[in-house]
Amino acid sequence: MRDDIFTKRRNVNLVFSSILIILTVGSISITQYDVLKGFASIGKALIWGMANFYPDPNSMRIVPEVLPKLLETVLMSIAATTVAAVFALLLSIAGSKTTRINSLFSMFCRGIASLFRNIPLVAWAMVLMLAFSQSPLTGYLALFFGSLGFLTRAFMETIDEVGNNSIEALHATGANYSHIVFQAVLPACMPQMISWLLFMIETNIRDATLVGVLTGTGIGFSFDLYYKQFDYHAASLVVMLIVITVILIEIVSNNIRRVIL
Template sequence: MQADIFKRRRNDGLIFFAVLTVLTVGSLIITQYDLQKGFISTAKAIIWGISNFYPDAMSMTKLTGILLKLRETVLMSIAATTVAAVLAMVLALAGSRTTRINSLSSIVTRGIASLFRNIPLVAWAMVLMLAFSQSPLTGYLALFIGSLGFLTRAFMETIDEASNDSVEALQATGAGYFHIIFQAVLPSSMPQMISWLLYMIETNIRDATLVGILTGTGIGFSFDLYYKRLDYHTASLVVILIVITVITIESISNNIRRVIL
C-alpha cells in the first residue's frame, strides 16, 4: 500500500516537472529568448552596477531632501493602511460567517474584497490618475484601495478561524450582537488582525515606491527623477535608503508579532 502511494506521488511529480519543462521550453521558443545572451547581459549589468550605481560625495548633499520624501512615503503608507484597516474590520464583521448580518451582506462584502484585492495596485494608480492626476491623493487612494481589499479578506478569514466557544457561550446567555463582537470575536481575533496590519504596512512601503513613480509623489518620484537625469549615484542612494527603511520596518513588525502572538 505504501509502495503504491510512493509510486503515485513519484509519477505525479514526474508529470509536473515534464509539463513545467514543456512550458518553459515553449515560452523560450515563442519569445525567442536567448539564454546565453541573457546570462552575458546579467553579468555586464552587475559589473556596470558595481562601477556606477553607488552613492558619492555629491549625492550625499541631497540626503536631506531624499529623507523628507522617504518620510512622506512612509507616513502615507501607514495612514492608508491604518484607515483601510478600520473600514476592513467593519466589512469583515459584515462578511464573516460568524458575525455576518445576513447572507446578502456576506456576498456583497466578499465581492468587494475580491474586486479590490485582485486588481493590481499599479492598475488602481493608473485609473485614479485619470480622476486626480499626479498628486499625493492619487498615491494614497491607490494604497488605500489595495489595502482595503487585502485586509478585508484577511480579517474575514481570521474571524472565521477564531474559536466559536466564547461566541456560543454568549449566545446561550442571550447576549446581543455587539456584545458578542466586542467581548468574544474581537478579543480572540485582534492579535492576528494586528499581525496582518503590520504585514500590510511593510508591503505598502515597498509598493509606495512604484506608486510614487506613477503618481509623481514620494520617494518613488525622487528615484525616477534622478534616474532619468542619469544621476545614478543619487538614485543608488535612494534605493539604499528604501532598503534600509523596509528592513527596519520589517524588524520592528517581527518584534511586535512575537509579543502579541
C-alpha cells in the same frame, strides 16, 4: 496501501513537472527569449552596477531634499493602511461566516475583497491617475484600495479561524450579536489582525516607491528624477535610504509581533 499512495503522489508530481516544463519551453519559444544571452547579461549588469550605481560623497548633497520625501512616503503608507484596516474590519465582520449578518451581504463583502485584492497596485495607480492626475491623493488612494482588498480577505480568514466554543457559550447565555462580536470574536482575533496590519504597512512602504514613480510623488519620484538625469550616484543613495527605512520598519514590526503573538 502505502505503496499506492506513494505511486499516486509520484505520478501527480511527474504530471505537474511535465506541464511546468512544457509551459516554460513554450513561453521561451513564443517570446523568442534567448536564455543564454539573458544569463550572460547578468554579469555585465553586476559589473555596471558596481562601477556606476553607488553613493559617492557628492551625492550626499541631496539628503536634505530626499528625507522629507521619504518621510512623506512612510506617512502616506501608514495612513492609507490604517484607514483601510478600519473599513476592512467592518467588511470582514459582515463577510465572515462566523459573524455574517446574512448570506447575501456576506457574498457581497467577499466579492468586494476579491475584486480589490486581485487588481494590481500599479493598475490602481494608473486608473486613478485618469481622475486625479499625478498627485499625492492618487498614490494614497491606490495604496488604500490595494490594502482594503488584502486586509479584508486576511481579516475574514482570521475571524473564520476563531473557535466556536466561546461564541456558543455566549449564545447560550442569551448574548446578542454585538456582544458576541466585541466580547468573543474581536478579542481573540485582534493579535493576528494587528500582525496583518503591520505586514501590510511594510509592504506598502515598498510599494509606495513604485506608486511614487507613476504618480510623481514621494521618494519614488525622487529616484525617477535622478535616474532619468543619469545621476546614478544620487539614485543609488535614494535606493539605499529606502532599503534602510524598510529594514528599520521591519525590525520594529517584528518586535511588536513578538510581543502580541
